[in-house]
Amino acid sequence: MVKLLHSRLERFAKLRKLVPAAVNTHGYVYVSHMPAGLEEDGLRKFFNQFGKVTKVKVSRSKKTGRSKSYSFVEFEEKEAAKIAAETMHGFLLFGKQLVCRYLDEVFKFTMFPNKRHVESKYSQFKEKYNQEQSIEATKDRVFRLLDKEHKLREKISQSGVVYDFPGYESLVK
Secondary structure (H helix, E strand, O other): OOHHHHHHHHHHHHHOOOOOOOOOEEEEEEOOOOOOOOOOHHOOOOOOOOOOOEEEEEEEEOOOEEEEEEEEEEEHHHHHHHHHHHOOOOEEEEEOOOOOOOEOOOOOOOOOOOOOOOOOHHHHHHHHHHHHOOHHHHHHHHHHHHHHHHHHHHHHHHHOOOOOOOHHHHHHH
């Protein structure tokens, strides 16, 4: 088993020598301690001031689809990535202090190139929860709110407290 693995590694090394190495002019920045609302579009706009951003990858949880608060930003030029990492390291953004590190190379090759992205539960139900409610659903929600408010007013008056507050009734009338 070990000999087979060793021979495969040797063949892989020989094949890599035959293929000319591409000149990589891209620079990478690792960004961590990101605030909760910062997404791919925001990062791209934020780091475009230093140079052309080619890729942005925010690491996400497989279960929830939320950000793990770290990401990788790929710049077209290494110098722009170095300047961005130096400038943005320690930058206070929405109450969080960013940690930015310049990376020479992110990954030389991928172990599983055909592995599909697993769609998270969050992305599956995002459209459903963000849809506008129908008129009937809105009426039901308003009716429940008014009913709860009416019960609250009854409890307050039964306890002997004289208190009138503008609630949902004032908005509906």
